[in-house]
Amino acid sequence: MPESLEKLVNTVIIGASAGGIAAIRTILSGLHSLGSCRLIIVLHRMKNVESQLHELFQRFTPIPCLEVSDKMEAEFGKIYIAPANYHLLFEKEGSFCLEADYRVNHSRPSIDVSFESAAFAFGPAVCGILLSGANEDGALGLKHIASRDGSIIVQDPSEAEFSKMPLSGLKVNPDSAVMQLNEIINYLNFIQ
Protein backbone atom coordinates (compact mmCIF):
# COMPACT_ATOMS: atom_id res chain seq x y z
CA MET A 1 0.00 0.00 0.00
CA PRO A 2 1.63 3.28 -1.06
CA GLU A 3 2.07 5.56 1.94
CA SER A 4 0.36 8.45 0.16
CA LEU A 5 -2.91 6.52 0.20
CA GLU A 6 -2.98 5.98 3.95
CA LYS A 7 -4.94 9.10 4.70
CA LEU A 8 -8.30 9.75 6.19
CA VAL A 9 -10.26 9.10 3.05
CA ASN A 10 -14.03 9.02 3.54
CA THR A 11 -15.34 9.88 0.06
CA VAL A 12 -14.44 7.47 -2.74
CA ILE A 13 -15.48 8.31 -6.29
CA ILE A 14 -15.21 5.73 -9.04
CA GLY A 15 -15.26 7.00 -12.64
CA ALA A 16 -15.68 4.60 -15.54
CA SER A 17 -16.97 4.33 -19.09
CA ALA A 18 -16.88 1.44 -21.59
CA GLY A 19 -16.17 -1.78 -19.71
CA GLY A 20 -17.00 -0.05 -16.44
CA ILE A 21 -20.11 -1.99 -15.43
CA ALA A 22 -18.25 -5.31 -15.23
CA ALA A 23 -15.31 -3.73 -13.37
CA ILE A 24 -17.60 -2.02 -10.83
CA ARG A 25 -19.56 -5.23 -10.37
CA THR A 26 -16.31 -7.01 -9.48
CA ILE A 27 -15.38 -4.31 -6.97
CA LEU A 28 -18.81 -4.28 -5.31
CA SER A 29 -18.82 -8.07 -5.02
CA GLY A 30 -15.55 -7.89 -3.07
CA LEU A 31 -16.51 -5.08 -0.67
CA HIS A 32 -17.24 -6.19 2.90
CA SER A 33 -18.78 -2.91 4.02
CA LEU A 34 -18.12 0.80 3.63
CA GLY A 35 -17.75 1.61 7.32
CA SER A 36 -17.44 5.37 7.61
CA CYS A 37 -16.86 5.87 3.88
CA ARG A 38 -19.26 6.75 1.11
CA LEU A 39 -18.80 5.52 -2.44
CA ILE A 40 -19.99 7.49 -5.45
CA ILE A 41 -20.09 5.93 -8.92
CA VAL A 42 -19.96 8.11 -12.03
CA LEU A 43 -20.45 5.94 -15.08
CA HIS A 44 -20.98 7.04 -18.68
CA ARG A 45 -24.02 5.56 -20.36
CA MET A 46 -26.13 5.95 -23.46
CA LYS A 47 -28.12 9.16 -23.15
CA ASN A 48 -31.45 7.69 -24.22
CA VAL A 49 -31.28 4.51 -22.17
CA GLU A 50 -33.25 4.72 -18.93
CA SER A 51 -31.23 2.17 -17.02
CA GLN A 52 -31.75 1.48 -13.34
CA LEU A 53 -28.05 1.06 -12.60
CA HIS A 54 -28.49 1.25 -8.84
CA GLU A 55 -30.83 -1.76 -8.98
CA LEU A 56 -28.32 -3.66 -11.10
CA PHE A 57 -25.44 -2.92 -8.70
CA GLN A 58 -27.58 -3.69 -5.67
CA ARG A 59 -27.63 -7.34 -6.75
CA PHE A 60 -23.89 -7.58 -6.02
CA THR A 61 -23.68 -5.97 -2.59
CA PRO A 62 -25.67 -5.73 0.64
CA ILE A 63 -24.53 -2.09 0.98
CA PRO A 64 -27.43 0.24 0.04
CA CYS A 65 -27.15 1.52 -3.58
CA LEU A 66 -29.09 4.69 -4.37
CA GLU A 67 -29.51 6.83 -7.46
CA VAL A 68 -28.76 10.48 -6.71
CA SER A 69 -31.49 13.15 -6.83
CA ASP A 70 -30.74 16.86 -6.56
CA LYS A 71 -29.76 18.04 -3.02
CA MET A 72 -29.72 14.49 -1.64
CA GLU A 73 -27.47 14.01 1.42
CA ALA A 74 -24.31 11.96 0.71
CA GLU A 75 -24.42 9.69 3.75
CA PHE A 76 -21.52 7.56 4.91
CA GLY A 77 -21.85 3.81 4.53
CA LYS A 78 -23.82 4.05 1.29
CA ILE A 79 -23.22 3.78 -2.44
CA TYR A 80 -24.54 6.49 -4.76
CA ILE A 81 -24.92 6.30 -8.54
CA ALA A 82 -24.85 9.44 -10.71
CA PRO A 83 -28.11 9.71 -12.71
CA ALA A 84 -28.05 9.82 -16.52
CA ASN A 85 -28.06 13.24 -18.21
CA TYR A 86 -26.88 15.30 -15.25
CA HIS A 87 -23.47 16.35 -14.00
CA LEU A 88 -22.98 15.31 -10.38
CA LEU A 89 -21.41 17.85 -8.02
CA PHE A 90 -20.90 18.19 -4.27
CA GLU A 91 -21.59 20.85 -1.65
CA LYS A 92 -19.07 21.31 1.16
CA GLU A 93 -21.71 20.36 3.74
CA GLY A 94 -21.91 16.94 2.12
CA SER A 95 -24.95 17.02 -0.16
CA PHE A 96 -25.09 16.37 -3.89
CA CYS A 97 -26.23 18.85 -6.47
CA LEU A 98 -27.06 18.15 -10.08
CA GLU A 99 -26.46 20.33 -13.12
CA ALA A 100 -27.87 20.02 -16.62
CA ASP A 101 -25.12 22.07 -18.31
CA TYR A 102 -23.34 21.15 -21.54
CA ARG A 103 -21.59 17.82 -21.91
CA VAL A 104 -17.93 17.70 -20.89
CA ASN A 105 -15.74 15.25 -22.84
CA HIS A 106 -18.95 14.37 -24.73
CA SER A 107 -20.32 13.08 -21.45
CA ARG A 108 -23.01 13.89 -18.90
CA PRO A 109 -22.34 12.87 -16.23
CA SER A 110 -18.70 13.82 -16.74
CA ILE A 111 -16.12 12.22 -14.46
CA ASP A 112 -13.91 15.33 -14.64
CA VAL A 113 -16.76 17.48 -13.32
CA SER A 114 -17.44 15.19 -10.34
CA PHE A 115 -13.75 14.69 -9.48
CA GLU A 116 -13.03 18.42 -9.57
CA SER A 117 -16.10 19.30 -7.53
CA ALA A 118 -15.27 16.64 -4.91
CA ALA A 119 -11.69 17.89 -4.70
CA PHE A 120 -12.89 21.42 -3.92
CA ALA A 121 -15.59 20.27 -1.50
CA PHE A 122 -13.68 17.60 0.47
CA GLY A 123 -9.95 17.99 -0.33
CA PRO A 124 -7.77 15.27 1.23
CA ALA A 125 -10.80 13.15 2.19
CA VAL A 126 -11.37 12.27 -1.47
CA CYS A 127 -10.08 9.21 -3.30
CA GLY A 128 -10.65 9.22 -7.07
CA ILE A 129 -10.49 5.90 -8.91
CA LEU A 130 -10.44 5.78 -12.71
CA LEU A 131 -11.39 2.49 -14.36
CA SER A 132 -11.91 1.10 -17.86
CA GLY A 133 -13.10 3.47 -20.59
CA ALA A 134 -12.68 4.48 -24.21
CA ASN A 135 -12.29 8.25 -23.82
CA GLU A 136 -10.19 10.66 -21.79
CA ASP A 137 -12.71 11.88 -19.23
CA GLY A 138 -11.46 11.79 -15.62
CA ALA A 139 -7.74 12.45 -16.19
CA LEU A 140 -7.91 16.18 -15.45
CA GLY A 141 -10.29 15.55 -12.57
CA LEU A 142 -7.75 13.24 -10.95
CA LYS A 143 -5.24 16.07 -11.18
CA HIS A 144 -7.59 18.35 -9.23
CA ILE A 145 -7.98 15.69 -6.54
CA ALA A 146 -4.20 15.26 -6.27
CA SER A 147 -3.68 19.03 -6.12
CA ARG A 148 -5.95 19.15 -3.05
CA ASP A 149 -4.04 16.30 -1.37
CA GLY A 150 -6.61 13.64 -2.20
CA SER A 151 -5.66 10.12 -3.27
CA ILE A 152 -5.73 8.98 -6.88
CA ILE A 153 -5.85 5.46 -8.25
CA VAL A 154 -5.89 4.28 -11.86
CA GLN A 155 -6.87 0.77 -12.91
CA ASP A 156 -3.93 -1.13 -14.36
CA PRO A 157 -4.39 -0.48 -18.11
CA SER A 158 -3.22 -3.99 -18.95
CA GLU A 159 -6.21 -5.34 -17.00
CA ALA A 160 -8.83 -2.79 -18.10
CA GLU A 161 -11.25 -3.91 -20.79
CA PHE A 162 -10.75 -0.52 -22.48
CA SER A 163 -7.36 0.98 -21.63
CA LYS A 164 -7.71 4.46 -23.11
CA MET A 165 -9.22 6.04 -20.01
CA PRO A 166 -6.70 4.63 -17.49
CA LEU A 167 -3.83 5.36 -19.88
CA SER A 168 -4.90 8.97 -20.23
CA GLY A 169 -5.30 9.18 -16.44
CA LEU A 170 -1.71 8.00 -16.06
CA LYS A 171 -0.40 10.29 -18.77
CA VAL A 172 -1.76 13.35 -16.97
CA ASN A 173 -0.99 11.96 -13.49
CA PRO A 174 2.16 9.81 -13.67
CA ASP A 175 2.22 9.55 -9.86
CA SER A 176 -1.18 7.81 -9.64
CA ALA A 177 -1.27 4.52 -7.78
CA VAL A 178 -1.79 1.81 -10.42
CA MET A 179 -3.89 -1.09 -9.16
CA GLN A 180 -5.67 -4.13 -10.47
CA LEU A 181 -9.28 -4.61 -9.40
CA ASN A 182 -8.39 -7.03 -6.59
CA GLU A 183 -5.95 -4.46 -5.19
CA ILE A 184 -8.61 -1.75 -5.40
CA ILE A 185 -10.95 -4.03 -3.43
CA ASN A 186 -8.25 -4.60 -0.79
CA TYR A 187 -7.64 -0.87 -0.57
CA LEU A 188 -11.34 -0.08 -0.12
CA ASN A 189 -11.71 -2.77 2.53
CA PHE A 190 -8.60 -1.34 4.24
CA ILE A 191 -9.50 2.36 4.41
CA GLN A 192 -12.93 1.95 5.97
Place this chain on the structure above:
Amino acid sequence: MSAVFEVHDLVSLYWEKGPFDLIVCRNVLIYFNTQLQDKVFSFLLEKLKVGGIIAFGSRESVFYCQDFNQLEILDQDARIFRKIG
Protein backbone atom coordinates in the same frame (compact mmCIF):
# COMPACT_ATOMS: atom_id res chain seq x y z
CA MET B 1 -59.01 24.93 -29.55
CA SER B 2 -55.99 27.23 -29.33
CA ALA B 3 -53.15 27.43 -26.85
CA VAL B 4 -51.30 30.48 -25.58
CA PHE B 5 -47.64 30.06 -24.64
CA GLU B 6 -46.00 32.36 -22.09
CA VAL B 7 -42.41 32.53 -20.89
CA HIS B 8 -41.51 33.96 -17.47
CA ASP B 9 -38.17 34.83 -15.88
CA LEU B 10 -38.12 33.32 -12.40
CA VAL B 11 -35.95 36.13 -11.06
CA SER B 12 -39.26 37.91 -10.50
CA LEU B 13 -41.82 36.08 -8.41
CA TYR B 14 -44.47 38.64 -9.35
CA TRP B 15 -46.42 37.93 -12.54
CA GLU B 16 -49.96 38.95 -13.44
CA LYS B 17 -50.48 36.13 -15.96
CA GLY B 18 -52.05 32.75 -15.31
CA PRO B 19 -53.19 30.45 -13.83
CA PHE B 20 -52.10 27.92 -16.46
CA ASP B 21 -53.18 24.44 -17.54
CA LEU B 22 -49.58 23.29 -18.02
CA ILE B 23 -46.28 24.47 -16.56
CA VAL B 24 -42.98 22.97 -17.69
CA CYS B 25 -39.97 23.92 -15.55
CA ARG B 26 -37.32 21.30 -16.16
CA ASN B 27 -33.82 21.47 -14.63
CA VAL B 28 -34.09 25.04 -13.39
CA LEU B 29 -34.69 24.48 -9.68
CA ILE B 30 -31.45 22.43 -9.44
CA TYR B 31 -29.51 25.69 -9.70
CA PHE B 32 -31.23 27.13 -6.60
CA ASN B 33 -30.63 26.38 -2.95
CA THR B 34 -33.43 24.62 -1.09
CA GLN B 35 -34.93 27.86 0.32
CA LEU B 36 -35.23 29.43 -3.13
CA GLN B 37 -36.46 26.12 -4.54
CA ASP B 38 -39.29 26.24 -2.01
CA LYS B 39 -40.22 29.83 -2.92
CA VAL B 40 -40.21 29.25 -6.67
CA PHE B 41 -42.06 25.95 -6.29
CA SER B 42 -44.85 27.69 -4.36
CA PHE B 43 -44.96 30.48 -6.96
CA LEU B 44 -45.33 27.95 -9.78
CA LEU B 45 -48.13 26.16 -7.95
CA GLU B 46 -49.95 29.46 -7.47
CA LYS B 47 -49.82 29.92 -11.24
CA LEU B 48 -51.19 26.43 -11.94
CA LYS B 49 -54.93 25.75 -12.22
CA VAL B 50 -56.44 23.07 -10.03
CA GLY B 51 -56.34 20.01 -12.29
CA GLY B 52 -53.39 21.49 -14.24
CA ILE B 53 -50.18 19.60 -14.98
CA ILE B 54 -46.66 20.56 -13.92
CA ALA B 55 -43.40 18.90 -15.01
CA PHE B 56 -39.88 19.10 -13.56
CA GLY B 57 -36.55 17.47 -14.45
CA SER B 58 -36.27 13.72 -13.89
CA ARG B 59 -33.97 13.91 -10.83
CA GLU B 60 -35.21 17.11 -9.20
CA SER B 61 -36.13 16.84 -5.52
CA VAL B 62 -39.51 18.59 -5.56
CA PHE B 63 -40.96 16.04 -3.12
CA TYR B 64 -39.38 18.00 -0.25
CA CYS B 65 -40.92 21.37 -1.14
CA GLN B 66 -43.39 22.59 1.45
CA ASP B 67 -46.42 22.85 -0.86
CA PHE B 68 -45.86 19.46 -2.44
CA ASN B 69 -49.06 18.13 -0.83
CA GLN B 70 -51.03 20.19 -3.38
CA LEU B 71 -49.89 17.75 -6.06
CA GLU B 72 -50.67 14.18 -7.01
CA ILE B 73 -48.04 12.12 -8.77
CA LEU B 74 -48.79 11.17 -12.38
CA ASP B 75 -45.32 9.83 -13.21
CA GLN B 76 -42.82 9.82 -10.36
CA ASP B 77 -39.79 8.96 -12.46
CA ALA B 78 -40.53 11.64 -15.05
CA ARG B 79 -41.51 14.13 -12.29
CA ILE B 80 -44.96 14.93 -13.77
CA PHE B 81 -47.69 16.01 -11.34
CA ARG B 82 -51.30 17.26 -11.24
CA LYS B 83 -52.54 19.98 -8.90
CA ILE B 84 -55.33 18.69 -6.70
CA GLY B 85 -55.87 21.60 -4.33
